[in-house]
Amino acid sequence: MLLISIEGIDGSGKTTVAKEIVRRLKEKGKNATYTKEPFTEDITGIIQRVGWNDPIALTLLFAADRRIHVRWMEEQNVDAIITDRYIHSTIAYQSVMGIDEKWIRNVNSKFPYPDLVILLDLDPTIASSRIKKGDIFDFPEKRKTLEKVRNKYLELAAMEHFLIVNADKPFEEVINSIMFYLLDQIT
Numbered sequence: 752m753l754l755i756s757i758e759g760i761d762g763s764g765k766t767t768v769a770k771e772i773v774r775r776l777k778e779k780g781k782n783a784t785y786t787k788e789p790f791t792e793d794i795t796g797i798i799q800r801v802g803w804n805d806p807i808a809l810t811l812l813f814a815a816d817r818r819i820h821v822r823w824m825e826e827q828n829v830d831a832i833i834t835d836r837y838i839h840s841t842i843a844y845q846s847v848m849g850i851d852e853k854w855i856r857n858v859n860s861k862f863p864y865p866d867l868v869i870l871l872d873l874d875p876t877i878a879s880s881r882i883k884k885g886d887i888f889d890f891p892e893k894r895k896t897l898e899k900v901r902n903k904y905l906e907l908a909a910m911e912h913f914l915i916v917n918a919d920k921p922f923e924e925v926i927n928s929i930m931f932y933l934l935d936q937i938t
């Protein structure tokens with residue numbers, strides 16, 4: 752089973768892309784499933800109450816949520832799981848909040864590393880203008896960090912060989928470039 756994570760700042764197109772990848776893989780006869788983080792309603796509710804000022808609590812809460820998510824993913828009998836955010840969301844967002852990256856990696860070290868990480872890279876101003884659905888964690892202090900989060904993602908992408916996609920391109924171009932790469936890897 753392939754574990755593919757889709758990463759990027761809020762509004763970069765992750766949900767749309769992840770769901771379309773699943774649809775196109777199914778069209779090709781592959782058994783694929785869409786999933787997302789945060790995964791559990793309970794922990795999402797706690798994060799909403801805790802707010803965006805305690806990065807230690809956030810790191811631990813996202814990791815607890817991820818543990819439950821990983822157990823769920825391990826039960827799936829599919830060719831590919833496409834997850835809309837995963838470990839690198841914590842590394843990018845919480846390290847920018849001042850948390851030591853090594854500690855974040857330690858806290859997440861029991862979880863499977865993704866086979867492929869796709870980074871949708873987009874300018875935060877454009878990304879914010881695209882957000883129509885309510886942001887579940889709409890904290891002003893988070894919005895201010897998105898430029899730094901974007902740069903952290905780009906740094907991780909270079910180190911860990913993500914597939915970087917320019918999310919400023921029309922959707923068809925974005926998805927076609929991803930599928931071109933993916934179908935070559937999968938078949």
Ligand SMILES: Nc1ncnc2c1ncn2[C@@H]1O[C@H](COP(=O)(O)OP(=O)(O)O)[C@@H](O)[C@H]1O
Nearest residue numbers: 761762763764765766767881918920921922925
């Ligand atoms: N390449 C693109 N060009 C223009 N709009 C896009 C593109 N990709 C996604 N969108 C739109 O941007 C909005 C945010 O996308 P979404 O998938 O919800 O982002 P995310 O999950 O990263 O927050 C949606 O309305 C979506 O249709």
Ligand SMILES: Cc1cn([C@H]2C[C@H](O)[C@@H](COP(=O)(O)OP(=O)(O)O)O2)c(=O)[nH]c1=O
Nearest residue numbers: 760761762788789813836840841844887888
């Ligand atoms: C999974 C995860 C998410 N987050 C943040 C990123 C998003 O701002 C928010 C999740 O909200 P969500 O609405 O899923 O994001 P998006 O707007 O990209 O669809 O939580 C972290 O800070 N750390 C994490 O580990």
